[in-house]
Amino acid sequence: MIVRSYGWRKAKSLVMIALVVACVGVALVPLVSILAYVTVRGATALNFAFLTQLPKPVGETGGGMANAIVGTLILLGLACCVSLPIGIFSGVHLAEYGKGWFSKLVRFITDVLTGVPSITVGIFVYTVIVLPMRSFSAIAGGIALGIIMVPTVTKTTEEMLRMVPRSLREGAWALGVPRWRTIVSVVIPTAAGGIVTGILLAVARVAGETAPLLFTALGNRFWHSGLGQPIAALPLQVFAYAISPYDDWQAQAWAGAFVLTAMILIVSIVVRIVARGRHITTR
Amino acid sequence: MSGATEGVLVERLSAWYGRVQALKEVDMDVPPNRVTAVIGPSGCGKSTLIRCFNRMHETISAARVCGKVILNGVDIYSPEVDPVQIRRSVGMVFQRPNPFPTMSIFDNVAAGIKLTRFHRGSELAESVERSLRRAALWDEVKDKLKDSGVALSGGQQQRLCIARALAVDPGVLLMDEPCSALDPIASYKIEELITELRGDYTIVIVTHNMQQASRVADHTAFMLAGEDGIGKLVEFGETKQVFTNPRDKRTEDYITGRFG
Amino acid sequence: MTIVREGMKIISATKKRSRLRGENLPDVTFRLVALAFAGLIVLLVLAMAIAMAKSSWPAIQQFGLGFLVGRTWDPVFKNFGALPFIYGTIVSSLLALLLAVPVSLGSAIFLAELAPAWVRGPISLMIELLAAIPSVVFGIWGIFVLNPWLRTSVEPMLGNNFGFFPLFQGPMYGLGMLSAGLILAIMIVPTITAISREVLMAVPNSQREAMLALGATRWEMISKAVVSYARPGIVGAVVLGLGRAVGETMAVTMVIGNRHEISASLFAPGHTMASVIANEFSEATYNLYLAALVETGLVLLFVTILLNALARLLVWRIAGGPKGAQRE
Known part of the structure; x- marks a missing residue:
């Protein structure tokens, strides 16, 4: 029998706890570095022209990514058109009628969809939309982003509807309100704040997606000219400029990264603060 | 080790959860090698009291203690004392059986021993068997020591937890409503076990069940939360005296069921 | 009828x-x-x-299972084997796990077990927000910050001290497998940390008390009672992180160097399944080429679905419900 001295055990405990604290440092260093670089290099390259002008051809300095910013907003709008009906109705199905094997399957598939790499969503949309239409298009890009949003919207809707107390539904039923009217005019409005929060977070997440747009929206150096045409998007433009060999373009890529990150983080933070004020938990 | 000689001497013990005081100036002399029951309505601070005896109270964030708890002549709250070492000599059993689900029955019992010693197989096996026998569980589990601890029934799990606590040879054994999650038969077995352990360990048992206290305890402490919601010790004495001839009116009210 | x-x-x-x-x-x-x-x-x-x-049918028909083990990817001679990309995905993801798991686990333990409430809130929020930073932003940081640092400091250091390992030999570009692994690690740390933290916080307090009451030190309590109880869930979090690393595209494409060859050295450029699709999809001029790329995507899809299904089963078992299901 060998006795482990208490001093040794105590020392080990302290050392391990120190290591754990060090881990937090190691985790935060690159992340802080990224935020710092994006802020510093992005903000220095950012100017009014960047937000209001079209990209200039190679060789000319100046210009901006206004078309890409607008393009991203259009794509997000399209993505909402695709994902909100599917996500909200599915969420209603899972929360209000979701008991049998089919609902289990839907929940599982929703989770699976969460983990599908966004680039494969891009390939899928390419094969079923871009090829038959014979053109890259804003519509294809919007559908790709929409598919990526579907699982998040579904989950949020389900979770938020489940938080509505049963007594509220029973109150409506007791008044003779049919079930669907109860859901539409009592349950959903009650949960609306939480659902909107979840949707905004989902929009913020897909706003930065690049891979699914590579061969759906494709990108465009001009203002958009119709939903059937290729369209510019901020992340695509950042990608294209970042890997370009021109200093001016690289600087613009930083500015684009800054605008993109700022948009996403501001939406995420504001939404969380507002949601916290209402005592709705969001994740 | 058996035949512990230490009792627990409590002097002006107060305890807080953050700003809320749970316990006020308890004085108590828990006699060695006897069973002491702590009774009282819920929220009177009885669990808090015994959690102060092994410094488990302070593991809750913002919890605070003031006063003295003297064990073997040493105040366990004096600055040079380490709570981790106090807990080696003061074992504890909780309200709900909490065996480690990832460990086998054997490893559950060995868990405490392994913290401080590398054993050769046979020595460890002997300690485990001794503890299981002492907890009156050996005959029921000797053929399935490798099974998971959570595969046992609730009562068996609680006895496994007792065996686990006894395995590190504590002098004092604290039991925080050990039967509250068990059926009457399982509770009876635990009571039987307590009676057997009496004499070898200083046992302090918190219970909301007055019959249980009168059956197993040599001494009984009655606690009550005052108007201010702060728990205080109302009466402490031999069980027989407390139950048949209480000195305090409040004790009498409680015991006769006219209260809480 | x-x-x-x-x-x-x-x-x-x-x-x-x-x-x-x-x-x-x-x-x-x-x-x-x-x-x-x-x-x-x-x-x-x-x-x-x-x-x-x-x-991808034309490619499946033409190459069969050989697609998965073929080492040449030659669009000019219409010969496609995806092994270099499968290899690249495996190596970069494993490297990412190797680096990210200890750090994430440590951070999760800190947040769940040690941090006072006023520290826990802000750091948890920060880690969650970092999961929302777009991949392309990680990529641009990788190109302009991480790669130069690797080229001038880390790779020479590794080469000088451990150059006898084939892993650390050859020319140092900054771009390459090491860079890809590192950036993936940084990207999956928030995922693994956030889910592990939830799993650790789901461990019942009675387990902690049981271990402490036996006279365990704080670390013994954490490692023997908490982490071992939460192990299946933590494994689930790790697998979920792996799923993310495997499917991650943009940042990797930007830092991995894009080469169709298998090399033993971590300094060498390579490709992952996702990065080759991102790079070559728009150049795929004929049907078979496109089919080969789509088939690569199909393999990727199946692998990630499998990983996710596995991870969710593990996390559900501990946390008692679908948790950590947000796309990150």
Whole structure:
């Protein structure tokens, strides 16, 4: 029998706890570095022209990514058109009628969809939309982003509807309100704040997606000219400029990264603060 | 080790959860090698009291203690004392059986021993068997020591937890409503076990069940939360005296069921 | 005909059930619309697998299983084997796990077990927000900050001290497998940390108390009672992180160097399945080339679905419900 001295055990405990604290440092260093670089290099390259002008051809300095910013907003709008009906109705199905094997399957598939790499969503949309239409298009890009949003919207809707107390539904039923009217005019409005929060977070997440747009929206150096045409998007433009060999373009890529990150983080933070004020938990 | 000689001497013990005081100036002399029951309505601070005896109270964030708890002549709250070492000599059993689900029955019992010693197989096996026998569980589990601890029934799990606590040879054994999650038969077995352990360990048992206290305890402490919601010790004495001839009116009210 | 008959049966059964529930026509319609949209999600995933299988059919037919073990990827001679990319995905993801798991686990333990509430809130929020930073932003940081640092400091250091390992030999570009692994590690740390933290916080307090009451030190309590209880969930979090690393595209594409060869050195450029698709999809000028790329995507899809299904089973078991299901 060998006795482990208490001093040794105590020392080990302290050392391990120190290591754990060090881990937090190691985790935060690159992340802080990224935020710092994006802020510093992005903000220095950012100017009014960047937000209001079209990209200039190679060789000319100046210009901006206004078309890409607008393009991203259009794509997000399209993505909402695709994902909100599917996500909200599915969420209603899972929360209000979701008991049998089919609902289990839907929940599982929703989770699976969460983990599908966004680039494969891009390939899928390419094969079923871009090829038959014979053109890259804003519509294809919007559908790709929409598919990526579907699982998040579904989950949020389900979770938020489940938080509505049963007594509220029973109150409506007791008044003779049919079930669907109860859901539409009592349950959903009650949960609306939480659902909107979840949707905004989902929009913020897909706003930065690049891979699914590579061969759906494709990108465009001009203002958009119709939903059937290729369209510019901020992340695509950042990608294209970042890997370009021109200093001016690289600087613009930083500015684009800054605008993109700022948009996403501001939406995420504001939404969380507002949601916290209402005592709705969001994740 | 058996035949512990230490009792627990409590002097002006107060305890807080953050700003809320749970316990006020308890004085108590828990006699060695006897069973002491702590009774009282819920929220009177009885669990808090015994959690102060092994410094488990302070593991809750913002919890605070003031006063003295003297064990073997040493105040366990004096600055040079380490709570981790106090807990080696003061074992504890909780309200709900909490065996480690990832460990086998054997490893559950060995868990405490392994913290401080590398054993050769046979020595460890002997300690485990001794503890299981002492907890009156050996005959029921000797053929399935490798099974998971959570595969046992609730009562068996609680006895496994007792065996686990006894395995590190504590002098004092604290039991925080050990039967509250068990059926009457399982509770009876635990009571039987307590009676057997009496004499070898200083046992302090918190219970909301007055019959249980009168059956197993040599001494009984009655606690009550005052108007201010702060728990205080109302009466402490031999069980027989407390139950048949209480000195305090409040004790009498409680015991006769006219209260809480 | 049988389909019609089956359909009628279902409709009449539905009617009967509806009457039992006291539903009227609008109620039934509403319920069925919700059901239809939910069914759409299932169809979507099926359609994805089928459409991709169909588009990759020429490549599947031509190369069979050889596609998975072929080492040449030559669009000029119409010969496609995906092994270099499969290899690249495996190496970069494992490297990422190797670096990210200890750091994430440590951070999760800190947040769940040690941090006072006023530290826990802000750091947890920060880690969650970092999961929202777009991949392309990680990529640009990788190109301009991480790669130069690797080229001038880390790789020479590794080469000088451990150059006898084939892993650390060869020219140092900054761009390459090491860079990809590192950036993936940084990207999956928030995922693994956030889910592990939840799993650790789901461990019942009684387990901690049981270990402490036996006279365990704080670390002994954490390692023997908490972490071992939460192990399946932590493994799930790690697998979920792995799934993310495997499917991650943009940042990797930007830092891995894009080369079609397998090299033993971590300094050498390479490709992952995702990065080759991102890079070459728009250049795929003929059908077989496109089919080969889609097939690569199909392999990627199956691998990530498998990893996710596995991870979710593990996390559910501990946390008792679907948790950590946000796309990050």
